[in-house]
Amino acid sequence: MSDKPRMPIESGVPDPAPYMHPLMVSNYGNWAWHDRPRPGVLHHVAKSGDEIWTVKAGTQRQMDIYTIRKLADIADEFADGHVRFTARSNIEFMVSDEARVAPLIDKLTGEGFPVGGTGNSISMISHTQGWLHCDIPGTDASGVVKALMDVLYDDFVREEMPNRVKITTSCCQINCGGQGDIAINIQHTKPPVINHDLVSNMCERPAVIARCPVAAIRPALVNGKPSLEVDERKCVCCGACYPPCPPMQINDPENSKLAIWVGGKHSSTRSSPAFHKLVYAGLPNNAPRWPEVAEVVTRILRAYKENAKAWERMNEWIERIGWPKFFELTGLPFTKHHIDDWRGGRYTLNTSSHVHF
Amino acid sequence: MANKMPDTPLLDQLEDGPWPSFVTGLKRLAQDEDKQYAPMVKSLLGQLEHSYETRKGYWKGGTVGVRGYGAGIIPRFSEVAGKYPESKEFHTLRVMPPAGMHYSTKLLRDMCDIWERNGSGLIAFHGQSGDIMFQAANTEQLQAAFDELNDLGFDLGGAGAGLRTSMSCVGSARCEQSCYDESKAMREVINSMLDDMHRPSLPYKFKAKFSGCANDCVNASHRSDFAVLGTWADDMKVDQERFKDYVATMGRKEIINQVINMCPTRALELNDDDTLGVDNNSCVRCMHCINVLTKALSPGDVKGCTILVGGKRTLKIGDLMGSVVVPFMRLETDEDYEKLADLAQRVLDFFAENALEHERTGEMIERIGLVSFLEGLGLDVDPNMVKHPRTSSYVRTDDWDQEVEKWNKRKQAAAAE
Numbered sequence: 001m002s003d004k005p006r007m008p009i010e011s012g013v014p015d016p017a018p019y020m021h022p023l024m025v026s027n028y029g030n031w032a033w034h035d036r037p038r039p040g041v042l043h044h045v046a047k048s049g050d051e052i053w054t055v056k057a058g059t060q061r062q063m064d065i066y067t068i069r070k071l072a073d074i075a076d077e078f079a080d081g082h083v084r085f086t087a088r089s090n091i092e093f094m095v096s097d098e099a100r101v102a103p104l105i106d107k108l109t110g111e112g113f114p115v116g117g118t119g120n121s122i123s124m125i126s127h128t129q130g131w132l133h134c135d136i137p138g139t140d141a142s143g144v145v146k147a148l149m150d151v152l153y154d155d156f157v158r159e160e161m162p163n164r165v166k167i168t169t170s171c172c173q174i175n176c177g178g179q180g181d182i183a184i185n186i187q188h189t190k191p192p193v194i195n196h197d198l199v200s201n202m203c204e205r206p207a208v209i210a211r212c213p214v215a216a217i218r219p220a221l222v223n224g225k226p227s228l229e230v231d232e233r234k235c236v237c238c239g240a241c242y243p244p245c246p247p248m249q250i251n252d253p254e255n256s257k258l259a260i261w262v263g264g265k266h267s268s269t270r271s272s273p274a275f276h277k278l279v280y281a282g283l284p285n286n287a288p289r290w291p292e293v294a295e296v297v298t299r300i301l302r303a304y305k306e307n308a309k310a311w312e313r314m315n316e317w318i319e320r321i322g323w324p325k326f327f328e329l330t331g332l333p334f335t336k337h338h339i340d341d342w343r344g345g346r347y348t349l350n351t352s353s354h355v356h357f
Numbered sequence: 358m359a360n361k362m363p364d365t366p367l368l369d370q371l372e373d374g375p376w377p378s379f380v381t382g383l384k385r386l387a388q389d390e391d392k393q394y395a396p397m398v399k400s401l402l403g404q405l406e407h408s409y410e411t412r413k414g415y416w417k418g419g420t421v422g423v424r425g426y427g428a429g430i431i432p433r434f435s436e437v438a439g440k441y442p443e444s445k446e447f448h449t450l451r452v453m454p455p456a457g458m459h460y461s462t463k464l465l466r467d468m469c470d471i472w473e474r475n476g477s478g479l480i481a482f483h484g485q486s487g488d489i490m491f492q493a494a495n496t497e498q499l500q501a502a503f504d505e506l507n508d509l510g511f512d513l514g515g516a517g518a519g520l521r522t523s524m525s526c527v528g529s530a531r532c533e534q535s536c537y538d539e540s541k542a543m544r545e546v547i548n549s550m551l552d553d554m555h556r557p558s559l560p561y562k563f564k565a566k567f568s569g570c571a572n573d574c575v576n577a578s579h580r581s582d583f584a585v586l587g588t589w590a591d592d593m594k595v596d597q598e599r600f601k602d603y604v605a606t607m608g609r610k611e612i613i614n615q616v617i618n619m620c621p622t623r624a625l626e627l628n629d630d631d632t633l634g635v636d637n638n639s640c641v642r643c644m645h646c647i648n649v650l651t652k653a654l655s656p657g658d659v660k661g662c663t664i665l666v667g668g669k670r671t672l673k674i675g676d677l678m679g680s681v682v683v684p685f686m687r688l689e690t691d692e693d694y695e696k697l698a699d700l701a702q703r704v705l706d707f708f709a710e711n712a713l714e715h716e717r718t719g720e721m722i723e724r725i726g727l728v729s730f731l732e733g734l735g736l737d738v739d740p741n742m743v744k745h746p747r748t749s750s751y752v753r754t755d756d757w758d759q760e761v762e763k764w765n766k767r768k769q770a771a772a773a774e
Contacts (some may be wrong), residue, residue: 006504008425010555011512012548013523016455016530016540019464024530031533033652044531052531062492064382065469065478072462072469083465085458085482087524087575094531112377128485131408133433133449133492135416140408142379143371150374175670176485178580211715213673240672246417253412266579268571268586270621270645273578275676287409288367310615311649342675 021082021094023052039159040115041101053101054092055079057113058124058149058156061089062132062142070111078104088124088166090117116157122165122301123156125149128176136243137171138186138256139285144169147289148184151298162308162317165301166266172250173238179264181314182300183276184293186285187259191235192248196222203228203245211240258283260296262326263315274315280332296332303329322356360396360443362387363403367410386478394477397493400443401477404435421448421496423503427556429513430499446495450476451488451514452506453547456525456540458483467509475502486564487524487575488514512551518715519557520705523547525567526574528587534647535569536587536660537688543567545694546583546701553705560712560721563705570656571644577668577679582708582718583701584665584679590687591657592637599653604631616646661687662697666704666730667719677719682731684741700734707733737767 017025027046034044042054060067071091075083078100079093086092091113093104105115117123125148128134130141148167155161168177170185177183199205205228209217216234220227228248230241239250250256260283264276279300283292307329308317318326327334340348371380383405387398408414421432431449438445454460468489472480477493484490489511494502503513514522523546526532528539546565553559566577569587577584604612609627617625624639625646633653647654664686665679683700687693704718711733712721722730731738740746 005424008423008503008507008555009512010425010551011507011510012551013453013512013544014455014510015544016457016459019455019461020457020459020530024459029529029535029538031529031531031535033533033655035651044533054531058376059482060377060379060382061483062379062382062479062481064386065473065480066385067377067382068465068469068480068482072465075462081462083460083462084527085454085460087483087487087526089482091482112375114375114377126485131405131414133416133431133447134414135418135433137414139412140405143368143409146371146374146376146378146380149376153375174672178485178576178670179676207714211673213675238671251413256412266576267573267644268578269573269643269648270619273573273678275579275678285412287412288370310611311619311645344675 019082020084021052021080023050023096024094026050027052036119036159037101039121039157040105040118042118043098051096051098053095053098055095055101055104055108055115056086056090056092056117057108057115058117059089059091059113060142060146061124061127071113074104074107074111078107086117088117088126090124114153114157116159119159120161120163120165121156121159122152122161122167125167125169126177126180127169128171130171134171135246136174136239136251138188138239138251139171139258140287141169141171141177143288144184144290144293148294148297151294152301155301161301161305163311163313165304165314166264167297168264172242173240174243179266179274179276181262181264181276182297183261183264184297185259185261186256187281188237188239188250188252188256189282190252190255191230191232191237192239192241192250193252194228194230195247195249196225196227198247199227199245200225202247208241208245208248211244213238213240217241253285256285257281258285258290258293260293260300262300263318265313265315270311271313271316271319278338279326279330281337299330299332324356359390360399362399363406365402365406368402368406383479389478392473392478394473396443397447397477397495398444398479400441401447401493404437404441404444407437407440416447421499423500423513425555426513428516428519428554431516444493447477447493448496448499449493450491450499450502450506451484451486451516451522452491452511453514453522454483454487454489456543457527457530458487459530464509468506471502471505471509475505484522486514486522488522513555515554515557515562517557518559518561519563520547520550520554520559521562521564522554523565523567523581524575526569528567528569532569533651533655534572534587534644536589536656537569537585537662538694539567539569539587541694542585542662542688542697545698546585549698550702550705553709559705559709561715561717563708563718565701571642572648578665579668579676579678580670581668581679582666583704584668585662585697586665587656587660587688588642588663588685589657589660590685591659593635593640593642593647593657594655595633595635596653597632600633600650601631603650603653616649619645619649621645659687660689661685661693664700667717667722669717669719673715674720674723677717677723679719680727681739681742682727682734682736684739703734
């Protein structure tokens with residue numbers, strides 16, 4: 001009876017070579033150039049003369065094993081039994097023969113997987129977990145993304161935007177979805193509602209106090225029990241206290257709103273990376289389809305598509321035309337909440353006499 | 358005793374429309390009556406519908422793990438288990454994919470089979486940190502699921518206050534713009550610090566990401582504490598014949614509009630003979646012209662990386678971009694990659710020793726100043742680290758002459774190489 005428990009093999013990040021398409025293994029580090037024969041397809045040519053075509057398709061990210069097996073079947077039939085995923089949950093099939101591209105596209109499209117997401121398209125929205133699995137979500141992520149990608153479908157399968165458009169969603173203000181040309185994020189509008197009976201048992205109070213970015217939380221005795229209280233004049237309703245202290249409920253079906261941010265950019269291509277900026281807030285958390293969000297997002301995208309020059313990302317376009325023009329073209333209001341008063345906010349003010357008319 | 362398929366009128370609306378629906382997938386699993394996961398997924402659909410009705414989440418964390426590891430499992434317990442008992446436990450395994458997220462179909466099928474036996478049948482490719490997320494197993498299933506995945510050659514990723522799962526772009530595997538071997542760098546760095554991933558005891562999370570060029574396809578600059586971005590130190594390559602083909606196809610006006618005028622440092626000119634002039638001293642390797650003229654332009658031969666440290670999202674002091682701490686590190690030989698891993702280890706150690714609780718690397722640097730960080734790491738200051746020199750006179754400069762001496766010595770040493 002000396003069954004020794006199985007101990008883990010701490011193997012770390014696996015070597016990709018055994019899983020990689022053989023043409024990618026044999027030409028590793030020796031590619032010469034690429035082009036895009038049509039939306040959804042990349043064509044790479046190696047220094048050896050080898051060629052590989054990549055067909056990119058959108059997925060729902062949270063996939064059941066039937067969907068994954070179906071994708072594997074397609075890869076076996078059309079793409080030498082290999083795939084890869086992108087950082088935005090698109091799946092890529094590689095083929096070594098151009099003649100196999102069209103049948104693969106037909107198959108994917110026929111099975112309901114949109115082919116696109118390349119070049120100057122709107123790629124899949126990078127997103128977080130939401131109600132399906134997260135412990136602190138203000139909204140659902142998969143649902144918002146599904147609803148929006150239905151609306152943006154045509155711009156996923158085409159390459160008709162001025163430059164690529166990266167959209168993100170986040171279910172709380174921690175913003176796990178990250179920066180985006182457009183970011184759709186929860187914005188709470190009311191301070192947390194505290195269940196004082198539970199605080200002393202569930203929360204490490206000094207850690208919660210330290211977590212608050214505006215020092216609005218202090219220890220308090222409530223009904224004879226040690227708890228926490230929030231100075232509601234200082235509170236910025238960010239929800240930072242909620243993860244370390246679940247009895248400080250920040251999510252609210254009515255008062256947890258959605259805000260839209262624009263102009264985030266991760267790359268150092270042309271301009272430096274940029275943070276996204278608030279352009280609209282107060283949208284209702286209107287599950288299951290969030291039509292108000294889609295309305296604002298499509299309005300911004302239309303203005304960008306019609307007015308940006310070739311290769312301008314969202315932030316570069318706005319920088320050229322100026323924010324007054326952005327608000328004019330989109331018809332969105334400019335309010336006092338658009339003026340940053342957080343640390344460093346002064347550096348976002350216009351300190352010149354340059355004014356747009 | 359089989360539970361009933363819940364009514365899901367709200368979720369059902371997410372089955373409409375052309376984009377693939379996760380709801381359809383969940384329902385398929387729920388209706389798999391002969392599978393062990395069917396009751397759990399039915400129950401899960403019920404709870405998710407309840408979330409859609411009430412616009413609130415109902416999962417709470419806890420402490421669940423697998424043998425030998427202090428992280429990598431995201432524990433979830435339902436707060437409404439009374440109504441949805443079969444999904445009262447709903448834990449996720451974070452598993453590190455092959456670098457660059459390459460899969461054979463056999464691997465995908467093996468993973469599906471494991472998750473069919475030991476989990477919910479729901480897998481996300483991938484989470485925001487780059488993990489495969491095997492979503493939803495009960496506490497009992499976790500160890501078996503992990504053991505099987507581990508036998509397959511896969512390991513748990515990070516969670517909590519530790520080293521997190523990393524990402525690298527497709528890079529050398531398929532991209533001519535790649536400036537180093539991204540998956541090698543990622544494996545060299547991450548696999549040498551696994552102890553800080555599997556038994557996390559850092560002040561807060563620590564992320565590293567690897568992009569092969571300035572396009573930064575894995576969003577390293579902002580989404581990691583330690584960002585490795587490919588670049589090159591010599592001249593970029595121009596195939597003038599192919600450039601002339603582009604001029605012929607696109608026309609001079611569009612070449613000027615889309616390429617010459619978009620260069621952020623005005624390093625390009627269109628010559629009268631339709632060749633491209635490049636001022637490589639002004640070029641900052643931003644990739645724009647190379648992205649547009651993929652057949653004519655490419656990175657140079659002296660390849661390596663720029664390292665930026667301190668990127669992070671909102672909590673607590675606000676967003677921070679990573680900033681340059683190593684302007685250029687050659688990545689060519691095995692020793693170069695070992696040097697990179699050594700630097701990453703030293704940055705992580707410095708963070709572990711000097712950050713306050715729940716402080717990210719960027720916040721620590723904001724508090725102590727970049728110079729203290731550089732001195733702690735033994736990294737030399739460089740004008741590439743700043744947008745411009747200081748504008749505030751509130752600084753003590755008693756050691757000015759010694760600092761000038763250091764700079765001169767470094768310049769002499771570089772000239773002697």
